[in-house]
Amino acid sequence: MEQIKQQIDEIKEELEETPQNAALLNELGIGYHMLGEYDKAVQAYQKSLSQNSQDVRTHFNLANTFFELQQIDAAVNHYLDALDIQPDYVPALNNLADIYELAEEPDRARELFEYITKIRPDEAMGYFNLGNHHLRHNNTVEAGRCYKKAIELNPDFYEAYNNIGYMLKHLAQYEKAISYFEQCLTIEPSYQPAKKDLQECRQALQQS
Template sequence: MNKIEQQIAQIKEELAESPNDGELLNELGIGYHMLGDYDEAIDYYQQALNQRPKAVKIHFNLANTFYEKKDIEKAINHYLNALDIKPDYVPALNNLADIYELANEDEKAQELFEHITEINPDDPMGYFNLGNHHLRNNDSLEAGRCYKKAIELDPEFHEAYNNIGFLLKHLEQYEEAISYFEQCLEIEPNYEPAKKDLEACKKVLKNS
């Protein structure tokens, strides 16, 4: 029996004593989700919601499981349920934005990514995710602006340095790109994407 199965067995023992404990039911859902048994996870999350219908994290967990099952409509509904209860719940906002982007509803996705930066203006991850959205939509200028804001808020944000380097590499501004890759690697020496692109930029300059 692996560790997750052991935890599930222990939770079930506790649940036998408190069968209507919404938190324990939620924890069982998490355990089965981690095992990839999504139908069982959904059943326990729904039981948990019967006990705690206003629990934001249970709606969020249930949405994530429906997303894994590719039941996008139900996933969206539960992300929205979580946001009805707590409108500034960033994990739900972020995952909902990801879904809209995958559905090619880029305007809705960008609106949510931007909203996250507005409600959490001091969180560099919000700007990083917004930058990634712009990057995926080939808006290099806005992507770069967001990554620089992330670095301004967190000078140790190595992925943001890497992504600026990536942008500059594709704009063929190799010397500047090298500078950003090197800054990334100063913070995280084993970050493979930066190591690979750094060598590629050096090779281009050497052969030019």
Template sequence: MKQIEQKITEIQNELKESPNNAELLNELGVGYHMLGEYQKAVEAYRQSIAEDAENFKVHFNLANTFFEQQEVEKAVNYYLNALDIQPDYVPALNNLADVYELAEDNDRAQELFEYITKIKPDDPMGYFNLGNFHLRTNNTVEAGKCYKKAIELDPKFHEAYNNIGFILKHIGQYEEAISYFEQCLEIAPDYEPAQKDLAACREALSK
């Protein structure tokens, strides 16, 4: 916390010399956001945008701050602003999809999660996030396909192994689930969700 406050003081001193520096104003907003001083963050981001309206990352940062303040409509508008400037900016697409899902607009959310896998077909995280969406909406078959695609792209993606194991555990396929949990733990031995579910599967088989 003190480091952030010190950084803010340094930025404020630099802004005395360059009060219209859009990058410094953005950094100031980031600092305030990290401290939870969201209104000050909003003011800094808006000043930054006034100086450089084409920096999509500042629109994205402002959207995140509005989301933290539960001002969802404003958050959506600024995510869309970021995407108008940079249409393939995945963090904005992801966060916008999350907002739509929270608003129970699952069709729009799914459309965005799927779009990410189309524009970044070699990125395993896109398939993992789409899989998580399907899992949250109880579409376990599609979720499993997405996790397998993530593993195909990144064989060390331990969370994807874990999530397939989770699906198999919940449909009572304990032996197959154990195999996936073990593969997860080979990559990440301290991953607690897999440790707990592996123990639960072994216990279920022993009964």
């Protein structure tokens, strides 16, 4: 926390020399956001955008801060502004999809998650996030397909192994679930969700 405050002071000193520096104003906004001083972050980002309205990251950062302030319409507008400038900007696509899901608009959310896998077909995270979307909506077949694709692209994606295990556990397919939890823990031995579910699956087998 003190380090962040020191960085903010240093940025302010630099801004005294170049008060219209958009990049520095963006960095100032990031600092305030990290401190939880969201109103000050908004002011810094807005000043930055007044100097450079086409900066994707500043629109994205401002949207994130508006989200923390629960000003959802403003957040959506700036995610959309970022995407107008760079339509394949995945962080904005992901966060916008999350907002649509929170707003109980699952079809719009799914369209964005699917779009990410189309523009980034070689990135495992897109399939993992799409899988999570399907899992939240109890579409386990599609969720499993997405998690397996994530593993195909990144064999060390331990969360994907865990989530397949989680689904198998709830289908009472304990032996298969154990296999996936064990693979997860081979990659990340300290992953607590897998440890807990692995133990529960072993207990369920013993009692059956």
